[in-house]
Amino acid sequence: xxxxxxxxxxxxxxxxxxxxxxxxxxxxxxxxxxxxxxxxxxxxxxxxxxxxxxxxxxxxxxxxxxxxxxxxxxxxxxxxxxxxxxxxxxxxxxxxxxxxxxxxxxxxxxxxxxxxxxxxxxxxxxxxxxxxxxxxxxxxxxxxxxxxxxxxxxxxxxxxxxxxxxxxxxxxxxxxxxxxxxxxxxxxxxxxxxxxxxxxxxxxxxxxxxxxxxxxxxxxxxxxxxxxxxxxxxxxxxxxxxxxxxxxxxxxxxxxxxxxxxxxxxxxxxxxxxxxxxxxxxxxxxxxxxxxxxxxxxxxxxxxxxxxxxxxxxxxxxxxxxxxxxxxxxxxxxxxxxxxxxxxxxxxxxxxxxxxxxxxxxxxxxxxxxxxxxxx
Amino acid sequence: xxxxxxxxxxxxxxxxxxxxxxxxxxxxxxxxxxxxxxxxxxxxxxxxxxxxxxxxxxxxxxxxxxxxxxxxxxxxxxxxxxxxxxxxxxxxxxxxxxxxxxxxxxxxxxxxxxxxxxxxxxxxxxxxxxxxxxxxxxxxxxxxxxxxxxxxxxxxxxxxxxxxxxxxxxxxxxxxxxxxxxxxxxxxxxxxxxxxxxxxxxxxxxxxxxxxxxxxxxxxxxxxxxxxxxxxxxxxxxxxxxxxxxxxxxxxxxxxxxxxxxxxxxxxxxxxxxxxxxxxxxxxxxxxxxxxxxxxxxxxxxxxxxxxxxxxxxxxxxxxxxxxxxxxxxxxxxxxxxxxxxxxxxxxxxxxxxxxxxxxxxxxxxxxxxxxxxxxxxxxxxxxxxxxxxxxxxxx
Numbered sequence: 069x070x071x072x073x074x075x076x077x078x079x080x081x082x083x084x085x086x087x088x089x090x091x092x093x094x095x096x097x098x099x100x101x102x103x104x105x106x107x108x109x110x111x112x113x114x115x116x117x118x119x120x121x122x123x124x125x126x127x128x129x130x131x132x133x134x135x136x137x138x139x140x141x142x143x144x145x146x147x148x149x150x151x152x153x154x155x156x157x158x159x160x161x162x163x164x165x166x167x168x169x170x171x172x173x174x175x176x177x178x179x180x181x182x183x184x185x186x187x188x189x190x191x192x193x194x195x196x197x198x199x200x201x202x203x204x205x206x207x208x209x210x211x212x213x214x215x216x217x218x219x220x221x222x223x224x225x226x227x228x229x230x231x232x233x234x235x236x237x238x239x240x241x242x243x244x245x246x247x248x249x250x251x252x253x254x255x256x257x258x259x260x261x262x263x264x265x266x267x268x269x270x271x272x273x274x275x276x277x278x279x280x281x282x283x284x285x286x287x288x289x290x291x292x293x294x295x296x297x298x299x300x301x302x303x304x305x306x307x308x309x310x311x312x313x314x315x316x317x318x319x320x321x322x323x324x325x326x327x328x329x330x331x332x333x334x335x336x337x338x339x340x341x342x343x344x345x346x347x348x349x350x351x352x353x354x355x356x357x358x359x360x361x362x363x364x365x366x367x368x369x370x371x372x373x374x375x376x377x378x379x380x381x382x383x384x385x386x387x388x389x390x391x392x393x394x395x396x397x398x399x400x401x402x403x404x405x406x407x408x409x410x411x412x413x414x415x416x417x418x419x420x421x422x423x424x425x426x427x428x429x430x431x432x433x434x435x436x437x438x439x440x441x442x443x444x
Numbered sequence: 445x446x447x448x449x450x451x452x453x454x455x456x457x458x459x460x461x462x463x464x465x466x467x468x469x470x471x472x473x474x475x476x477x478x479x480x481x482x483x484x485x486x487x488x489x490x491x492x493x494x495x496x497x498x499x500x501x502x503x504x505x506x507x508x509x510x511x512x513x514x515x516x517x518x519x520x521x522x523x524x525x526x527x528x529x530x531x532x533x534x535x536x537x538x539x540x541x542x543x544x545x546x547x548x549x550x551x552x553x554x555x556x557x558x559x560x561x562x563x564x565x566x567x568x569x570x571x572x573x574x575x576x577x578x579x580x581x582x583x584x585x586x587x588x589x590x591x592x593x594x595x596x597x598x599x600x601x602x603x604x605x606x607x608x609x610x611x612x613x614x615x616x617x618x619x620x621x622x623x624x625x626x627x628x629x630x631x632x633x634x635x636x637x638x639x640x641x642x643x644x645x646x647x648x649x650x651x652x653x654x655x656x657x658x659x660x661x662x663x664x665x666x667x668x669x670x671x672x673x674x675x676x677x678x679x680x681x682x683x684x685x686x687x688x689x690x691x692x693x694x695x696x697x698x699x700x701x702x703x704x705x706x707x708x709x710x711x712x713x714x715x716x717x718x719x720x721x722x723x724x725x726x727x728x729x730x731x732x733x734x735x736x737x738x739x740x741x742x743x744x745x746x747x748x749x750x751x752x753x754x755x756x757x758x759x760x761x762x763x764x765x766x767x768x769x770x771x772x773x774x775x776x777x778x779x780x781x782x783x784x785x786x787x788x789x790x791x792x793x794x795x796x797x798x799x800x801x802x803x804x805x806x807x808x809x810x811x812x813x814x815x816x817x818x819x820x821x822x823x824x825x826x827x828x829x830x831x832x833x834x835x836x837x838x839x840x
Contacts (some may be wrong), residue, residue: 070766096766136765136766138758138762140758181832181833182759182762182832184828184831184832185759185762185763185828185829185831185832185833186759186762186763186766186828187763187766187828
């Protein structure tokens with residue numbers, strides 16, 4: 069069968085292509101060019117996923133295993149669907165999740181379209197998730213690598229045509245396999261940072277892009293850090309440099325551990341509190357994706373993750389149309405507007421998910437009306 | 445399934461040509477020969493190599509009706525164009541003469557980017573307009589030179605790399621020179637050489653670019669042809685090879701191959717591209733029958749540029765590649781940056797149409813079966829690409 073393998077240049081997608089080839093498929097490697105070389109990369113400090121250096125690596129892997137390789141230019145779409153919303157949401161005091169946006173808008177449809185255009189019947193990626201006969205999305209079996217959280221928004225159509233051969237593999241086994249086949253990147257470290265923010269300083273990227281987009285940069289100015297009673301306890305260099313639930317990006321004058329509870333873009337204020345204040349028991353989500361939730365509205369018992377690595381929390385989800393309310397059995401930490409909340413069944417199936425639009429105010433117990441992420 | 449072993453139908457000869465067997469055996473002979481040295485050395489080893497280089501120089505000169513001393517070996521077509529335009533304009537400027545460059549937006553990037561680099565140095569660049577088929581007239585250039593006294597160098601290709609359009613270089617040079625004799629006329633003959641007669645002498649130009657690997661010779665060598673008195677500011681610095689116009693030890697193994705290839709190209713120039721024309725016309729007819737359009741004016745017999753609405757060239761080329769047919773979008777597609785073809789944009793087409801351009805360029809090894817295969821596969825591939833591409837554009 070003719071299969072397009074999405075290749076990032078990393079070990080996972082390289083192993084995927086090799087596995088498919090060994091299974092007897094006609095494999096075609098395809099790599100998306102998503103953004104231009106970063107300053108770091110031009111200085112020779114290496115690149116991240118889909119950078120020009122990684123595109124070259126993907127080409128080398130394909131040459132080595134003997135399959136055709138095509139590079140497709142999706143820089144414009146990536147800018148529009150991922151980087152711009154990233155800047156816009158941070159500037160609005162939200163915590164965006166660009167990897168899931170990328171999976172929703174970039175990873176699948178543009179490549180599936182090209183796959184269809186070259187007569188391929190399926191497409192494969194190196195994600196650690198399982199696809200059950202095109203009907204259900206499940207967690208990958210390696211709990212440390214499971215990437216199903218990032219895939220909830222891929223949509224049922226894509227699910228029918230996309231394979232995840234590594235869903236039943238552990239990362240360690242993939243590395244061993246890649247080393248046995250002498251794939252050039254078997255020992256490459258896992259990328260942890262955002263591909264278009266090498267070095268990890270997303271604040272500078274947001275600032276630069278917000279300026280280019282002509283967004284008001286008023287909200288990105290330094291401001292006060294206040295406690296839950298409104299007392300000024302410190303200062304920060306811009307709301308886009310802090311993340312709800314985290315302790316970084318601001319300074320306080322007292323030694324207690326303070327966590328970001330929320331940001332108020334209109335006054336460039338960051339509200340902090342202690343760890344108990346970061347807890348929440350209810351979130352609302354928008355842009356609901358009902359991957360396995362049947363019906364326009366309903367209710368389901370499930371577990372919910374509000375971050376890629378967060379512990380699944382038992383919850384009741386009530387959905388209607390494109391929104392849902394999630395009531396956790398116990399309070400959880402780190403739920404932030406702009407992040408994804410993904411719902412799982414006990415058998416590891418992804419039921420659906422959405423983008424957190426509102427988080428129950430940790431202090432007053434009422435739903436805090438944070439502005440929802442703008443639909444892009 | 446592995447692809448490496450499959451025979452590929454090469455319909456991309458404007459990109460490069462396979463090495464001619466006669467050129468290869470001449471090169472193998474030199475590669476295996478002992479008693480060669482650096483051609484700049486005065487000892488016997490150096491003299492032996494110098495003889496090879498000078499024989500090749502005479503061969504290239506004879507192939508385009510030029511003087512041997514007016515042939516400067518360079519690394520290829522790009523360097524020849526760069527040296528002609530940048531070296532030519534800088535030399536004019538250094539002598540206080542008008543040094544502006546007049547050229548079209550259809551030119552190869554080696555010309556267009558060189559002009560842009562000069563523009564950044566403050567050299568005026570005048571872009572000559574072309575019509576929707578990419579044609580222009582000698583009178584247009586004459587009037588341009590008349591109304592733009594700042595222009596000191598005109599650069600027009602003899603044949604366009606993407607469209608195959610050919611230009612009346614002899615008439616253009618005569619018209620420009622009639623206006624102002626001192627204006628330098630450069631002609632990029634990289635695509636024309638070997639496909640139709642190219643004559644530095646008869647055309648009356650000052651600078652002529654040639655490339656070896658487009659005429660079944662080795663890559664990595666080309667020539668800038670000029671009058672012996674033409675002044676060029678060098679772009680490289682070091683020794684005094686090539687009379688200081690292009691310093692650095694000559695790539696003599698490739699130069700030797702180029703000399704042989706140039707002789708063969710001159711002998712064949714009357715013929716092979718014209719022999720291909722009926723096939724070109726057949727493909728053009730098939731394109732029109734399948735609902736496509738042809739870009740440019742009929743020119744080189746081996747080249748056809750076409751497009752289908754709703755079928756990006758990128759996807760067309762992938763499909764043909766997977767069928768074992770090599771052709772090109774004509775667009776600059778290095779490292780995955782797919783810009784719409786600047787040449788098609790210059791014809792006044794919108795970006796979507798420019799992104800649909802596909803170029804086929806046949807060569808000496810093209811067979812009727814190759815052409816038949818292309819024509820047979822075309823409607824299926826167009827249909828598949830159009831259908832799949834439509835799904836994305838209509839997606840929410």
